[in-house]
Amino acid sequence: MRPTERLTEEHRSIELGLRVLEAVCKKLESGDEVDPEHIEEIIEFIKGFGDKCHHMKEEELLFEAMAKAGVPKDGGPLGVMVAEHDKGRGYVRGMNEALANYKLGDGGVAPVIVKNARDYIALLTGHIDKEDKVLYPLADQRLSDEQQRELSTEFDRIDRETIGSDKIALFHKVLNRLKDIYLD
Secondary structure, three states: OOOHHHHHHHHHHHHHHHHHHHHHHHHHHHHOOOOOHHHHHHHHHHHHHHHHHHHHHHHHHHHHHHOOOOOOOOOOOHHHHHHHHHHHHHHHEEEHHHHHHOOOOOOOHHHHHHHHHHHHHHHHHHHHHHHHHHHHHHHHOOHHHHHHHHHHHHHHHHHHHOOOOOHHHHHHHHHHHHHHHHOO
């Protein structure tokens, strides 16, 4: 499996997380109480799997390899992707900060959680589409088979050393549990 195929598969998990987050937003907007632990779990999935695992592979490995292969980094598509990752991190921080108050019983912060969540969902939805349809095909055109193999090896290292395969499996288990609660 090419590294871009692996990243595309990870996008499907991230999109599931975004659908769960959207369902949480709808409950919060309708005034329903949402278990703050569920919000915390989806934020941890976003931070741990989406950012620390997935975005790290892109920023530290794929984008660097693409830059070496001649894809513009600053001001080009790679720079846009990194800027969007950073913008998304800001929305996640906003959700997390509001969640701290929500956990203390302050339901008045629910709109802050929803605003940051919806901004994150909109950003990531477009971002994933650009990567899947434009950036990853470009990477597949520009990177040699050897570079692809090296990236795959490095992706394995990130999974193993950064968060561990057990933690990745746990993220998916939590995500599927939340899917059953909010989407079924």
